[in-house]
Amino acid sequence: MAYFMGIDIGSGTSKGVIVAAAQPLASHLLPSGVDYKATAQRLREELLARAGLSSEAIGYTVATGQGADSVSFSNQQVADTRCCARGINNIFPSVRTVIDVQGMFTQVIRLSEKGQVTNFVISEKCAAGSGRFLDIIANVLRIDLKDIGPLSLKARNPVTFTTGCAVFGESEAISRVSEGASKEDILAGVHRALANKISTLIDRVGLEKDCAIAGGGALNVGLVRSVEEALSIKLLVPPQPQFITALGAAIMAEEQAQLVV
């Protein structure tokens, strides 16, 4: 049996997956910290331990994400856009559009039936529409990031944010808190602002069903519901959405290994 590894070093968290015959065998997640190189090594060791493998058993490794350069043991680097498309194609072959909400940015990817990227757009140079925006608001409201999704679903009168900008959004959230708005209503408002931003990205590349949502942002049930409402569709959410890009990297490692042979 041949094994393949995908390592996704993101700005907030780093994810790793080992696959065999395109099926996930082990996965692991670590905070990225500031030393990406050390994080990549630790991630590799933990993955191998979980899979009960030695490093020699890994036939090929693909690195991706913001810190892909720091994965010294990788055989190849591949863009995270391509990895995300391959990963979602592995879980949901019917998906033709995927929304990938990452810490640094959000991207919308159109893909073929083979998981090939056919178009994409990235919210860049700005934290609007990214997971970072949620981090900032969670910090303002003094609540844990994992709680903001369920809390927002209890909103009665969601606040309308006049901006999608993370910097101005922070100021606006503070203003709303001082005006007495509830945390639930503020969070629901933030999710709507993010959903609107994502909706404009979708407009750029067009929406073709099925549509999935991936990345750490897909763990947020409040955000997923807001995006569904903005797009008037039901989104497919993979079981471990934060691992989709790492899974795609591992699958590409397997494909590349076959090409090399």
Add this chain to the structure above:
Amino acid sequence: MMEQKKKKAINRLQTMYPLRANIDKMYERGVEASKTGKPTAWCMVNWWEADPILKAMDVEVVYPENYGAVCAAFGTAPAYLDRSDADGFPTHMCGYARNCIGYTSRMTELGQIPPEAPMGGMAKPFLLLCSGALCDARYKWFQALGRYLDAPVWTVEIPHIGVAESQDPATRAQVIKFMVKELGEFVKFMERMLNKKMDWDKLAEVTDDLIKVNRLWHEINELRKARPCPMHSRDFWSCMNASLYPAGDPKESLKLYQDMYTEVKDRVDKKIGAVANEKYRMLFAELPPWHDLKIFDELADRGWNFVVESWAYHPAKPIDTTKVSNPLERIAAETYHWLTGYFDEAYKAKEYMGYFAYPYLEWARTYQCDGGLLHPLLTCRTATNHLMLIQDRLLNKLKVPTLVAEGDIVDLKLFNHAETMRKAETLEEMMDHYKQKRRDEGLEW
């Protein structure tokens, strides 16, 4: 052991170097002219509407837009941009304007050309010549220079008509009449400024020379339709200024372009490409990141050969204006044709996208492009506002995918080299996908 120098992936044209050197000498010529009391003008790119008049009246001309690119490439732009910001000009203003304002502010403070100014710098002008072509807001930049310089500002205009309006012969006649009147007034103004009369025979000769230069430059670029493409966009940008601005003596430029034509034709005959393994034939839209031209070498390493680029910096498709006896009318006809030269085809194709967008559709097809790199300039609305439309039309009509890499012509803070390279890899996957799609749909390439 001596490290072996890596061979650059772009095979530059040998005839590019003397042509580029001749272009770059315009700054030295301006400084020399200034020292001897000869008039020197700062002039915006005006698509040959005012250039022949200035040349015929022996005015040395330098082009602050080109100088913005020079400062960006030499790394002196950031200090000039900071200087412009410190003087209170907005950071979202045109990068060329900010660079020029910062340069002028420093020159005024020092009372001389700043010592760090690349290529000898721009000498103090006796005239600031604006153009309303394409970027209608540019004249405000030269007006703003009034804070630092005691030089008159003159603007030459060209009415911008639409695709449908261009089909009415009366509209053309009206625009030409307007332009001829404008140019006549400019000649009178120059005669007054210089205290000498226009030599109309000389103006006719200069106009004729410039038309020949543009025709030859057009023919060189037509040769780039060959597979593999013999000339990369880097060479286009290095040499375009002998035509576009037009820098240098037209007779000298004509000779140098002739040498270039011979070299490019030879490459076509021998099937020598500008990139050794031409995997992707690329189109580039708008002005490049002058501060990061090395990115094209990295992309060439991946087999990307940029075979054609922004329409606005190319000369018009040639027309015969030899029967027009009035040189001012001939100048007007040529510039008008540059602006509207693709409108007939656009009208037939029912593409009413105007002068900026349609040529990209035609060129993506005739140069058989696999993809495009679109460079929205965050400080230039004129070069940016059509790019999303182009992206949509190229993909949906011709199945040619493009990559958007935001940046700026001068301000390097606005361009992300690493991010662009990451996206480039994804675009390759898209180009492979759409190559098959084009075949499936019976497109020519």
